[in-house]
């Protein structure tokens with residue numbers, strides 16, 4: 001197979017990558033046969049995954065607009081994925097051209113494609129790093145060049161903490177991240193949960209156990225606990241489509257069956 005330009009040379013094409021599989025759900029083209037075959041198995045168990053992924057992206061955009069309305073103009077998107085439509089810098093810089101955005105992902109395709117599309121944008125950077133090592137991320141020269149830690153920052157952990165198992169102590173991780181942030185900073189989380197569409201999402205999660213990124217789903221209460229000492233913004237931790245919907249009156253019944261929760265916490 002000929003290697004596309006956006007694919008780094010050392011890519012593992014034998015195993016699906018959760019970043020490339022998610023790109024496929026969203027209709028992107030940065031994925032390979034191994035990813036599409038895996039995605040098809042997930043879609044068989046849970047045909048509405050693309051809709052869930054689009055709702056998740058819509059939450060991301062609502063959060064960026066909410067942060068911008070609060071005057072937050074620096075963003076670090078942890079586990080940012082392969083760039084798609086409505087990326088953080090597009091939403092943030094449309095509202096405030098001075099906004100600065102750092103994308104962090106450990107997937108080589110996400111980093112390579114991000115670098116390619118951000119080449120001419122000097123208020124953004126993409127770095128390949130493990131989000132479970134926040135001190136190293138904040139110490140990175142490219143992060144230091146864009147993010148002033150003495151001013152409020154928005155940290156985005158969107159559809160990624162379910163890839164951090166309990167043994168790796170996600171509550172402590174968020175505490176560690178928060179300790180690096182100025183008062184008035186925010187942490188946004190969306191996270192898969194087994195409380196709705198239990199059978200389908202259970203089957204889908206089982207498929208992910210075979211990948212390099214097994215999934216740990218958490219209940220609403222467990223997701224709320226991830227926020228630790230942060231002050232939750234209204235409306236708290238709710239099903240993702242219910243977090244400050246653009247048109248509240250137009251939420252369909254599926255919004256209440258959404259198998260993931262989302263919220264935003266503020267650093268005191």
Ligand SMILES: C[S@@+](CC[C@H](N)C(=O)[O-])C[C@H]1O[C@@H](n2cnc3c(N)ncnc32)[C@H](O)[C@@H]1O
Pocket residue numbers: 018019022056057060078079080081082104105106107110129130131132157158159160163213
């Ligand atoms: C489901 S995608 C979500 C992408 C984006 N945040 C969104 O919600 O549209 C999860 C992303 O997290 C990345 N990821 C998972 N664990 C990671 C880790 N420990 N460090 C950095 N990135 C990670 C994956 O590579 C993938 O791109």
